[in-house]
Amino acid sequence: MPVLTKRILIVDDDLNFSDILSDFFLKKGWAVFTAKNGQLAVSSIHANDPDIILMNVDLPVRDGITTCNLLRRDIAMARQYPIIMMAAFPDKKKIVKSIDAGCDDFIIKPFKFDVLINKIEKITEFYHKKINIQKQEGESDYKDEEQEAEIIVYSRNAIKKIFSNTMNDRRIEYPVVQKVVDNMVKILHRENNLPMAFKMKSYNDYIYIHSINVATLAMSFAYHLKWEPSDLQIIGEGGFMHDIGKTKIDLQILMKPDKLTDAEFSEMKKHPLLGRDILAKDNVSDEIQKIALEHHERINGSGYPNHLSGEQISKFGKLAAIIDAYDALTTDRCFQGGVDSLNALKIMSESAGQFDPILFDKFTDLIKNETIGK
Numbered sequence: 001m002p003v004l005t006k007r008i009l010i011v012d013d014d015l016n017f018s019d020i021l022s023d024f025f026l027k028k029g030w031a032v033f034t035a036k037n038g039q040l041a042v043s044s045i046h047a048n049d050p051d052i053i054l055m056n057v058d059l060p061v062r063d064g065i066t067t068c069n070l071l072r073r074d075i076a077m078a079r080q081y082p083i084i085m086m087a088a089f090p091d092k093k094k095i096v097k098s099i100d101a102g103c104d105d106f107i108i109k110p111f112k113f114d115v116l117i118n119k120i121e122k123i124t125e126f127y128h129k130k131i132n133i134q135k136q137e138g139e140s141d142y143k144d145e146e147q148e149a150e151i152i153v154y155s156r157n158a159i160k161k162i163f164s165n166t167m168n169d170r171r172i173e174y175p176v177v178q179k180v181v182d183n184m185v186k187i188l189h190r191e192n193n194l195p196m197a198f199k200m201k202s203y204n205d206y207i208y209i210h211s212i213n214v215a216t217l218a219m220s221f222a223y224h225l226k227w228e229p230s231d232l233q234i235i236g237e238g239g240f241m242h243d244i245g246k247t248k249i250d251l252q253i254l255m256k257p258d259k260l261t262d263a264e265f266s267e268m269k270k271h272p273l274l275g276r277d278i279l280a281k282d283n284v285s286d287e288i289q290k291i292a293l294e295h296h297e298r299i300n301g302s303g304y305p306n307h308l309s310g311e312q313i314s315k316f317g318k319l320a321a322i323i324d325a326y327d328a329l330t331t332d333r334c335f336q337g338g339v340d341s342l343n344a345l346k347i348m349s350e351s352a353g354q355f356d357p358i359l360f361d362k363f364t365d366l367i368k369n370e371t372i373g374k
């Protein structure tokens, strides 16, 4: 993927760290601007029009979250700037506040430079798409790609809001999910396709994008299987919220770059039950609750949390299990790149007996047709 960004603003009062980052980007031939606090950052943005802003959460004079909030609401700004927030610790409250303030991504120090570059590339690509849509606003005849990008922007914002609400023990705003999925079902029938499902790995905000990927891939697959529109709605909504239980898992575990210990993995395995409980509290339908509860169950009984097998798993749970595993394998994570479609299918087929064999065969056909043959 080409490097799209050439002008970076680094906002950090840790001057040693700022120098190391500056050196790295200068060696890559980028124009680097630095600021020690949020106030100076705003002046620098007006003067230098950076392509990306890398800003520490904790800053003197004006902290990163307040600055991010101001930038997102400052109509004097020439445009919306991509912002990645940095922090020394995975502090849940600060991450939620940063997301609410409108940052695009979050990175915990110390980080690997290639992880940062990967995030920058994905975010700038995302912004280029967004700018293209804004240019087209007012024109009724959107091209497919622009329409797809519009849904990506809308659904990404919706899913961010839902996750931030549950992290803060607020209601999930279920009608927002219903509206996003309802629009997708309409597009599926109008365009006979939901091709964005195969192009959306363009942004590395994993916790949100995985949910959107699972929703769109699951809907495309269900459409391919000729499921009823009401089932597409269920699998879409369930896809969006299947991992909602992760909002209740300790961030140190969620964001751990290394392999989880047995105790940590046991903790992580609670997310399907936690997710089901969150959805039940909001009176979300049983079928959707089952998607959250069953997406880690396996046909041969080797899954969790209830070690269900065969027909004990709902058709939605069986489909979600395939999509969830496929997306987890193919999407770039914080500290590990995803594999390509063919390799993902190969890995999944080696886990013999885990997935419904008929569904898995049909999924393999779909992926080969949609991604490998094009």
Ligand SMILES: [Fe+2]
Pocket: 242, 243, 271, 295, 296, 324
């Ligand atoms: Fe999950």
Ligand SMILES: [Fe+2]
Pocket: 210, 214, 242, 243, 324
């Ligand atoms: Fe998942």
